[in-house]
Amino acid sequence: MKKRSVKSKSILKHILVPMCILLITEIVILAISVYAGGIVERLEENSRDILQERVINKKGFLENEMNNTWSDVTLLAETINTKAEMLEKQGIISIDQLDNGSNEASPLIAEIADDMIQKLRSNRVNDIYVIFNNHDLDEDVSDKPGIYIRDMDPASKASNRNADLLIERAPASIVQKLNISTDTSWTPLFNFGKHEKDYYKFLYRPYQAALKKQKNYSLGDMGYWSANNCLDGTLQPFISYSVPLIDTKGRVYGVVGISILEEYLTTLLPNEEINGSGHASYELGITTKKANVYSPVLDSTLFDCTSNLTLLQKEEGYYVENSRDEVYAAIETLHLYNTNTPYLDEQWTIMSLIKDDDLMAFSHHINISLILAGLITLGVGMLGCVLISFKLSSPITSLSKQLKTQKKTDGKLQKTDITEIDQLVDSIESLNQNLLDSSRRFTKIIQLASVKMAGFEYDQEKNDFFITDNFFSVFLQDDIDSSLMTYEGFSQKMKEMSPYIKKKEEHKYVYHLPKDNDIIFVELTISWFDAHHVIGLAEDVTERILEQNIIEYERDHDALTGLMNRRAFHREMQILFDEPEVLKTAALLMVDLDNLKYINDHYGHDSGDTYIRKATEAFVKYSPSNTMISRVSGDEFYLFFFGYEDEEPLRKLLMELKHGIDESYITLGKYETFKIKVSGGISWYPKDATTVKNLQLYSDYAMYKVKHTCKGIFANFNKTDYDNDSYMSRNRAELLKLIETESLHYYFQPIVSTKDGSVFAYEALMRSFMPNLKNPEEILNIAKMESKLGKIEELTMFKAMEGYQENIKNHYFDENTKIFVNSIASEMLSPEMIAKFEKTFEPYLHNVVIEVTEGEKMNETLHQQKQKFVEKWHGALALDDYGSGYNSEILLLSITPKYIKIDMSFIHNIDKDNDKQKIVENIVSYGHEGGMLIIAEGVETVDEMKQVMKLKVDYLQGYLLGKPQMKSASIPNEIVKLIQSLNARR
Incomplete structure (x- = not known):
């Protein structure tokens, strides 16, 4: 079957096409990074977050003003109660008759008027009022006496003569006494019965709550915020806060409160700070049990305030329902009432409304800019690819034409003035000669090397097998003739030597071969060039392994006792703890030699070393063979007992160990004997701890506890003592740091x-x-x-x-x-x-x-x-x-x-x-x-x-x-x- 030829391409295409693909790929990756990474979405989310943060800040401002400044009338209510009771004791008024008319209420109004004006000033509010009533407001509708004072601009400096105030409601005698101007809508009474008008919410709600539920609430809990209020005869709507008046006998005789004109409230919520587009506004609303439906408190620039406002919740946030434009709403709840109040059915909110296009104007601008930048970059990049590809391919194209037209006898090719291309021809000519020289040198080096080394090579596809003459002599089998050996015979001989393999790694085997009561180590490394071609190298590594074993032994063992050192012990413990089924029930004993310092000081360090070695012999002699023993410092040892079904046999072994140690001794000088004395701490696995670190920590603690108390015994770890000591230790450390x-x-x-x-x-x-x-x-x-x-x-x-x-x-x-x-x-x-x-x-x-x-x-x-x-x-x-x-x-x-x-x-x-x-x-x-x-x-x-x-x-x-x-x-x-x-x- 004829092979299908592959159509060749010019070098210009080879360079230009990948560069263009690379450029387009980079533009696509950039676009995916920008859009899949959500940069535009994050910009939009950031715009919403900034708007929400402004609403949160404005919420904090309003909550502070409404809860801490405007609504601060509790002490005024107590003052009114005090003065009312005082006048009643003097026989001037009767609290039970205050709502009978101006004559009954005027003495008390005159007494509290200055306090009310002072509170009006200190609270920075528009209005302050008191309405007297002694009857259930649900029974009838009648006029009520009281006083209502208004300050149209509480932010301006107060007049010494109260010239900036107006009286909206008060008896004529009070007006004359206070010498304050009356508003055009002034009346001596609050007219309810005369016009058959419902009571104001700021009177009705707190008064009725106090009348029927005052035993359940404190005075502060009965304070009530009302909205969309307007006095008869006036056009200024306002919000109001009022609390009931209750004397010490529990009689409810009216309300006292403050008001904020919506016109003044609007100045505190400037729409300009939201967005410069002019299509945004702050809104106050009240919601009840119906979710996302709000009764507006202030006039809105984006919706009709005469009807309720309904918000739809989408994935991005809240939007105004039935709006001609997409209007986004950032909303926060004002916390004006405690949980124990009678007005939990009303919840005040502040929101900011803005057209979605205005809110997202910046992110839309960024999106368009990114698209334009990508298109411009793509166009400039494509032009650059064409120019660079043409520049790079021209010398090679010229060289190719020379090769096609040049005869073999013409000599050298014309230089391209490109260093790499000019060097290419010279490199090819000298390549074969260099390879031959290198092969000869390598062969000579192998022959001169002192290391015993041999090898083999097998090409399965050609069934070609080569082996060096000394291959089996490396494996101590000098009687085998390998000159005529086939690969099958070679494989059979290597299988016969497989029992001597003691270590296997990937493509590497280590043989332990006996020789004259000694061991020879041979390492065989196998390497596959491809699926059919394998090469093997055998090397005598005896000297290297022996040196390595000595280094590893010295690294892992204590020079004086021959026991494992701390590092080796910790390594072996970690291996054991990876196999809980091997550990079963275990115990870690930390032992300290009690009298080592005394012996060193009085008999010398040689005697101290003898004392340590004798203690080591006792540890090994009286411990089971599977016990791990380590010297971790000068006079401290670890003994780890593991693999027991329960604690009972282990406890017996520990007692036998302690008895054996106590019976051991050394001879100092010529006649003096000295018994081995130790103190030890025991921590149990898994009862006390399940990790090496904690087990060591707890045994250390138990041992040092013994050393500082009774000495000479083995003691179990006590968790209660440990926790108490840890607590004191932490506090001591903190005290020292504090000082x-x-x-x-x-x-x-x-x-x-x-x-x-x-x-x-x-x-x-x-x-x-x-x-x-x-x-x-x-x-x-x-x-x-x-x-x-x-x-x-x-x-x-x-x-x-x-x-x-x-x-x-x-x-x-x-x-x-x-x-x-x-x-x-x-x-x-x-x-x-x-x-x-x-x-x-x-x-x-x-x-x-x-x-x-x-x-x-x-x-x-x-x-x-x-x-x-x-x-x-x-x-x-x-x-x-x-x-x-x-x-x-x-x-x-x-x-x-x-x-x-x-x-x-x-x-x-x-x-x-x-x-x-x-x-x-x-x-x-x-x-x-x-x-x-x-x-x-x-x-x-x-x-x-x-x-x-x-x-x-x-x-x-x-x-x-x-x-x-x-x-x-x-x-x-x-x-x-x-x-x-x-x-x-x-």
């Missing part, structure tokens, strides 16, 4: 005067950010155990004062405020540290108050020294946590402090506990008689603060006044005013 890096921080909690609510002092409180040691009490306990209390005392004094000094320099603290620093009763700064302390903080020493904790054991000498330095500084002493110990009165008499800090256990719920009130009253009376000042610690509620102020404490400290912070935080204005009000009544 070394000075990683203690000090936060400052204000101490407030009961006279005017001003900050009198700050207490420095220890804080740690270490992984385990975070609790100050735990730090002090560990430091005491480690004798590091002195370092903690030093860190406390310097770090606390450094923070105090920094706050004064940054104007966070007033330079006259006191600083209370906790001192450890059993510790005192060294004279050098005291000198450094006085030099560093000299301007502030008179403000230092050293706190002595009642629970600490008092060191009388150190206390007198501290008192001496405090007097020198013109500072003071304070007794901390008074009442928490059993010797409170004795300690108080012994240290004579200027300040007594009553323990927070007496302050907690003191308003409900008569016994605590009596105790605190006695402490205050005793302290004041002795010229001491009283500080109530742990004040957390308004009722607790009121009670301790009744008992005439001098200062307050607790979370109600301020939490510990690195910098000062202002005391809440409502608390300051309440303190001033309560102090005026004392």
Whole structure:
């Protein structure tokens, strides 16, 4: 059959076609990388993420304003309750009759008007109002008295004469008294019955919730946000927050609240910050149980706000339903209510709406740019391929034409001026001669080599077999004549020698051949050139293997005892642990020679080596043959027992081993005998551990536990002891790191005067950010155990004062405020540290108050020294946590402090506990008689603060006044005013 010829191509095509294919492939790969890699999709996703982030930021702003600023009316409600009850006691009003008309409500309105205006200013809201009602709003519809004040621009500076305010609702007498202008829509009452109009939601919802469910909720939980409100006669819609008015008897008599005009709210949500296209807007919405349907709160630029807004959820996000354009919605939920409120059916949201084309404008631009860049690159690349291919193929094409036209007698070819092509002809001419010379040289080298080497070659396709004359002599069979041997005879002889093969690898065999009570090692390497052609090389490698065995033995064995060293033992253990069925039940014994140091010191190291060898002999003699024994260091050994069905036979073997060791001894000098003494720790597989690392760790721990207790025994690993020691070890390490890096921080909690609510002092409180040691009490306990209390005392004094000094320099603290620093009763700064302390903080020493904790054991000498330095500084002493110990009165008499800090256990719920009130009253009376000042610690509620102020404490400290912070935080204005009000009544 005639072979089909392959059509040849010119070199120009050979170069041009692959280059073009390569170029097109690169363009395709680039396109796939860009589009399959999702770059455009990620750009689109990034645009959505940026929009979502803006909505999240705006959500955080609104939540802060609505939850913390605008809706802050709880204290105002308490103030109204206080004044209402006061007027009722005076017979001026009746809380039960307040909604009978303006005459009944006017005295209370007049009393609270200034408080409402002040709250309007401080909360930065448009409106503030109070509506009085004493009846179930579901029974009838009637006009209600109250007051409604409006500030059209709360962001502008307030007028001293309230000229910027308008009265929307209030009795005429109140208008005249306040001298504030009325709006054009002013009426003296809230007109509901007159127009047969439903009550406003900001009145109805919180009032009815309080009337019917107040026992289930706190006052804050009944605060209600309402939307789309509008007073009769006005055109300004607003959102409102209101809480019910409930006196101490549980009577609900109205609501108090604030309002934000939607016009002002719109200025806080500028659409321009979303996108420069002009087709985007912020929207507020309210959703109920129906998912993705929102009642709009603000007017929308992209949809009609008079109807509900429905969002469709797609894979990319939310889109507006029934919109002419694709409008994308980024939405976040505002958390305005706690979980325990009566308004969980309403959920406020903020969203940003933008046309999808505007949102994705940048990614679309990038997509078009990539396509244009790819097309331009392809065109320029194709042109370059043609030019380069023509340039490369021209010299070779010219040479080819010469070869076709040139005669054999013409001599050399014309030079192409291309070095590689010009060298090609010369290389071909000299190739054969070089190959011949190389073959001769290699043959000579093999003949001169001192290594015994032989080989064979077999071509199966030609049935051609060659073997060197000395091949079988390498295998110690000099009587075999290989000159006439066939491949079949050769194969038969090699099969007869197969029992001597001791090691097999891929294409390599090692033979162990006996010779004169010794072993000769021969390595046979087989190599296939193709499926039919094989070559073999036999080499005497005895010397190399013996040297390798010596090196491996010295590497893996201890020179003194001949036992495995640590590295070899670990390697063999890893091999064993890969076969759990071989391990079964096992035990790792770590042994330490008890008296090796004594022998080395008193009899010399030669005797110590004898002691080690004798111990090794005992280990080997009294252990089963399958036991792995290793010397891991000078006097430490591992013995690994494995392959047992359960622990019982192993325990007997360990007892026999210990008995055998105890009976072993060495002779020192001429007559003195010395018994072998060892201590050991045992860890069990698989009971204690299933890994080599843990098994060694646990046996080490058990052995060292024995060494530091009773010595001379074998002890089992105890997990409980190990965990306890590990815990202490970690904490000790962390304490040392804490001290070394000075990683203690000090936060400052204000101490407030009961006279005017001003900050009198700050207490420095220890804080740690270490992984385990975070609790100050735990730090002090560990430091005491480690004798590091002195370092903690030093860190406390310097770090606390450094923070105090920094706050004064940054104007966070007033330079006259006191600083209370906790001192450890059993510790005192060294004279050098005291000198450094006085030099560093000299301007502030008179403000230092050293706190002595009642629970600490008092060191009388150190206390007198501290008192001496405090007097020198013109500072003071304070007794901390008074009442928490059993010797409170004795300690108080012994240290004579200027300040007594009553323990927070007496302050907690003191308003409900008569016994605590009596105790605190006695402490205050005793302290004041002795010229001491009283500080109530742990004040957390308004009722607790009121009670301790009744008992005439001098200062307050607790979370109600301020939490510990690195910098000062202002005391809440409502608390300051309440303190001033309560102090005026004392």
